[in-house]
Amino acid sequence: MIKETQKRSICKAISWRLSGSIATVLVVYLFTRKISLSLGVGAVEFIAKMFFYYIHERVWARVHWGCISHPLSKISVKDNLTSEDLSIINDKLKELGYVD
Amino acid sequence: MKTFVLGIDGLPYSFLKDIFEKGRMPHLAKMFKTYGAKQINSVYPTVSSVAWVTYMTGKNPAEHNIFGFADRTPAPFQLKIPTTQDRKATTVWQELSRQGKKVIVINVPLTYPPEEVNGILISCFLCPDINKVSYPAKLSSYLKSKDYIIDVDTRLARESKEKFMKLLHKAMEKRFEIAFELMAQDEWDFFQLHIMETDRLFHFFWHDLDAHGQYYTEIISFFEKLDNYIRELEERLSDGDRLLILSDHGFCGLKAEVQLNTWLEKQGLLRFSNNGDKRAFSYEKDSICYSLLPGRIFINLEGREEYGSVKKSDYAAIRKDIKQRLLGFIHPETKENIIDKIFFREEIYSGPYLENAADIIVHPENGYDLKGRTDNGEIFVSTALNGMHTYDDAFLCAKNCDIKAVESIKDIKEALCKTA
Numbered sequence: 001m002i003k004e005t006q007k008r009s010i011c012k013a014i015s016w017r018l019s020g021s022i023a024t025v026l027v028v029y030l031f032t033r034k035i036s037l038s039l040g041v042g043a044v045e046f047i048a049k050m051f052f053y054y055i056h057e058r059v060w061a062r063v064h065w066g067c068i069s070h071p072l073s074k075i076s077v078k079d080n081l082t083s084e085d086l087s088i089i090n091d092k093l094k095e096l097g098y099v100d
Numbered sequence: 101m102k103t104f105v106l107g108i109d110g111l112p113y114s115f116l117k118d119i120f121e122k123g124r125m126p127h128l129a130k131m132f133k134t135y136g137a138k139q140i141n142s143v144y145p146t147v148s149s150v151a152w153v154t155y156m157t158g159k160n161p162a163e164h165n166i167f168g169f170a171d172r173t174p175a176p177f178q179l180k181i182p183t184t185q186d187r188k189a190t191t192v193w194q195e196l197s198r199q200g201k202k203v204i205v206i207n208v209p210l211t212y213p214p215e216e217v218n219g220i221l222i223s224c225f226l227c228p229d230i231n232k233v234s235y236p237a238k239l240s241s242y243l244k245s246k247d248y249i250i251d252v253d254t255r256l257a258r259e260s261k262e263k264f265m266k267l268l269h270k271a272m273e274k275r276f277e278i279a280f281e282l283m284a285q286d287e288w289d290f291f292q293l294h295i296m297e298t299d300r301l302f303h304f305f306w307h308d309l310d311a312h313g314q315y316y317t318e319i320i321s322f323f324e325k326l327d328n329y330i331r332e333l334e335e336r337l338s339d340g341d342r343l344l345i346l347s348d349h350g351f352c353g354l355k356a357e358v359q360l361n362t363w364l365e366k367q368g369l370l371r372f373s374n375n376g377d378k379r380a381f382s383y384e385k386d387s388i389c390y391s392l393l394p395g396r397i398f399i400n401l402e403g404r405e406e407y408g409s410v411k412k413s414d415y416a417a418i419r420k421d422i423k424q425r426l427l428g429f430i431h432p433e434t435k436e437n438i439i440d441k442i443f444f445r446e447e448i449y450s451g452p453y454l455e456n457a458a459d460i461i462v463h464p465e466n467g468y469d470l471k472g473r474t475d476n477g478e479i480f481v482s483t484a485l486n487g488m489h490t491y492d493d494a495f496l497c498a499k500n501c502d503i504k505a506v507e508s509i510k511d512i513k514e515a516l517c518k519t520a
Contacts, residue, residue, distance in 0.1 A: 081183060088228035089181050092254075093226075095254045095255055097357070097471065097483065098149075098168075098393070099169055099170040099179075099181070100170075100393065
């Protein structure tokens with residue numbers, strides 16, 4: 001299964017809200033013909049719904065139902081190596097004559 | 101039916117034949133006779149990382165992407181240590197895990213960082229820290245409580261060979277102790293235990309194998325102990341279980357380490373600037389080639405290497421020229437040939453990662469181990485190591501498994517899977 005990072009969820013939340021809020025501002029203006037009210041509703045909605053969208057994304061990210069898994073997806077390499085790990089490995093291999 | 105694979109690093113078939121004649125490893129000798137055993141080939145280059153990944157994947161290096169203990173990215177030029185993350189083919193224990201079989205794998209080279217399996221994986225001597233050695237990670241506290249040794253400290257061999265020998269005994273004892281406990285406590289369908297200490301012993305004690313050798317008694321005691329563990333292992337398995345015992349390469353005495361880069365430099369094929377800096381391949385642009393150990397020569401190809409200057413149109417002719425020169429490489433005093441075989445990469449490898457392979461793979465005559473230092477100035481060098489790997493002297497002994505078609509370490513996975 002492809003995992004979505006938190007950063008990606010945040011970016012999607014912002015882009016979705018920007019397009020959604022522009023639509024809201026236009027709709028409110030269409031009915032009220034009041035610019036300040038339209039922008040106010042759009043601003044409040046922008047913040048509130050972006051927050052709820054992010055929560056919604058993170059909840060769905062934990063749900064595996066409906067996702068097609070690659071057969072190897074459950075077998076993965078654990079932690080990445082740190083530079084300190086690599087340095088220790090290199091010293092060990094040098095001692096054994098396997099690297100120069 | 102369960103399967104147990106015991107890997108004994110670098111244990112030569114010819115050494116076993118010899119020690120069997122002396123009556124020193126009676127249990128393994130009996131297994132050879134009862135179940136059948138054979139001499140098998142290793143891989144090129146003949147190093148444990150490539151050999152065991154070839155075993156565990158059943159693929160050649162151009163398919164699994166592991167070509168040595170050290171590798172390079174050509175542009176920008178950078179040396180790197182390949183790990184599990186660089187391996188591109190699935191292992192026998194990954195496939196069995198996917199089938200829902202329970203696996204336990206201990207200490208097989210190039211299994212670090214440990215990957216998730218359906219069971220337990222304790223990774224190899226590349227692991228720098230016991231807290232990072234296993235999957236699942238929580239197993240490390242058990243290993244610590246057992247005083248498990250990831251690998252012997254080979255620096256000790258230069259300080260005190262006596263202490264080093266004791267450590268080799270202890271490390272092997274710990275591995276079998278833990279393997280026997282996990283065999284009894286955990287569920288498993290496939291179990292692989294790897295003994296690395298034999299490789300370390302042959303590297304540092306080959307010259308003591310003679311009956312007059314200073315550490316001959318301790319060496320024989322080590323192999324007798326190993327034989328007793330093999331007997332106990334067989335007793336712990338059921339009659340119908342499969343047991344495979346194998347090594348990944350053989351060993352022979354080392355006459356000299358051969359610094360291939362220094363030879364290339366003296367041939368005018370590798371050049372360094374006049375400021376004396378010969379570190380980390382700070383080679384000049386007009387160099388023709390460079391080498392990584394053991395015996396891997398990379399052409400300084402334009403468009404591929406960071407400082408590439410050899411034109412693609414000259415590639416074939418230059419490889420042929422280097423091959424010709426290598427064929428004439430002899431020891432100046434003994435007049436012995438240094439090089440046994442020279443391969444262009446496509447002659448021995450095929451697969452999607454062929455481009456990552458060296459352009460020329462050089463296999464030395466027994467006794468001359470190819471190295472790759474750049475800063476020494478001497479071609480022939482002696483160190484504390486006195487044993488080196490051989491290609492055609494690994495072995496395989498198998499109970500309840502058809503190994504007729506197995507000729508090299510690469511063929512074993514197929515034999516395992518056929519009857520799994």
